[in-house]
Amino acid sequence: MTGRRAVAVVAAIAGLVAAVPSAAAQHGHGAPEPPSAAPVPVDVGFDAFAPAHVDALVGATVRWTNVSVRPHTVTAQDGSWDSGRIGVDGVYARRFDAVGSVPYLCTLHPGMRGEVSVHDVLLDAPSDHAAPGRPFPLRGRAALPAGTEVAIEADAGDGFAAVAEATVAADGTFGADVVPETTARWRAVAGSGPSPAVLLPVVDREVALARRGHALTAVVSPPAPGMTVVLQLRLRERFGWWPVRRARLDDRSRARFVLRRRGGHVPARVLLTLGDGATELARSRTLHVGG
Numbered sequence: 543m544t545g546r547r548a549v550a551v552v553a554a555i556a557g558l559v560a561a562v563p564s565a566a567a568q569h570g571h572g573a574p575e576p577p578s579a580a581p582v583p584v585d586v587g588f589d590a591f592a593p594a595h596v597d598a599l600v601g602a603t604v605r606w607t608n609v610s611v612r613p614h615t616v617t618a619q620d621g622s623w624d625s626g627r628i629g630v631d632g633v634y635a636r637r638f639d640a641v642g643s644v645p646y647l648c649t650l651h652p653g654m655r656g657e658v659s660v661h662d663v664l665l666d667a668p669s670d671h672a673a674p675g676r677p678f679p680l681r682g683r684a685a686l687p688a689g690t691e692v693a694i695e696a697d698a699g700d701g702f703a704a705v706a707e708a709t710v711a712a713d714g715t716f717g718a719d720v721v722p723e724t725t726a727r728w729r730a731v732a733g734s735g736p737s738p739a740v741l742l743p744v745v746d747r748e749v750a751l752a753r754r755g756h757a758l759t760a761v762v763s764p765p766a767p768g769m770t771v772v773l774q775l776r777l778r779e780r781f782g783w784w785p786v787r788r789a790r791l792d793d794r795s796r797a798r799f800v801l802r803r804r805g806g807h808v809p810a811r812v813l814l815t816l817g818d819g820a821t822e823l824a825r826s827r828t829l830h831v832g833g
């Protein structure tokens with residue numbers, strides 16, 4: 543039943559505790575890339591650009607790669623620049639230094655159209671859902687001097703309103719922890735105008751925890767397959783709750799932890815977290831394992 547498709551984790555607690563520092567040091571998968579990061583990639587397909595719309599920071603390079611079996615061009619709609627023929631597997635890169643929208647097309651197949659939107663400020667699309675009333679880290683990048691103030695705005699249906707402020711760091715990134723109550727669109731405002739809006743879904747989730755023998759099964763509802771859960775144990779020798787194992791919810795929104803421990807009862811609970819494994823969204827009741 544549950545065990546087959548569940549994430550089965552078998553580990554000795556002693557070994558898990560020893561592994562905690564390395565787990566804590568892991569980088570969250572949603573960490574923002576610095577503004578000087580790799581070019582924005584666009585695939586040139588048989589009859590379409592993918593994605594057809596990209597957002598880029600001022601000064602960023604967009605890189606088109608012909609992944610199809612015939613030649614194409616990347617040509618500004620106003621004729622101001624032209625890649626020439628891009629052969630199969632060929633690449634064309636162009637840097638964009640001015641804010642604004644730049645429509646382009648393929649002159650060989652004029653139905654192929656795309657657009658580059660260039661901005662002073664971009665908000666990273668959240669990779670996780672938020673929970674109501676809990677802090678959520680919003681991150682972004684700016685092509686603006688360090689120290690520039692960035693207004694963080696939200697629109698839950700009544701129009702955008704300022705919610706938080708952030709400051710551009712030396713590496714061009716900025717961030718603010720916001721506490722959303724409901725699903726909303728978010729944007730950053732600085733320089734020449736607002737960033738494109740990103741949607742931050744807010745979902746109130748519950749973590750049910752059941753024990754059978756040495757196995758703990760966590761079920762998150764509403765379903766959240768792929769999201770991160772963390773098993774915590776309250777360890778007397780560590781003076782509190784410690785994360786001992788991290789897992790991803792399977793396609794049935796479950797995770798299974800199998801514990802082996804000699805002697806003594808240990809309180810255990812499971813947290814639903816952001817991808818960083820640290821920012822809590824919901825937590826289960828506490829059960830006792832071992833003994």
Ligand SMILES: [Cu+2]
Nearest residue numbers: 614648650651
């Ligand atoms: Cu073409």
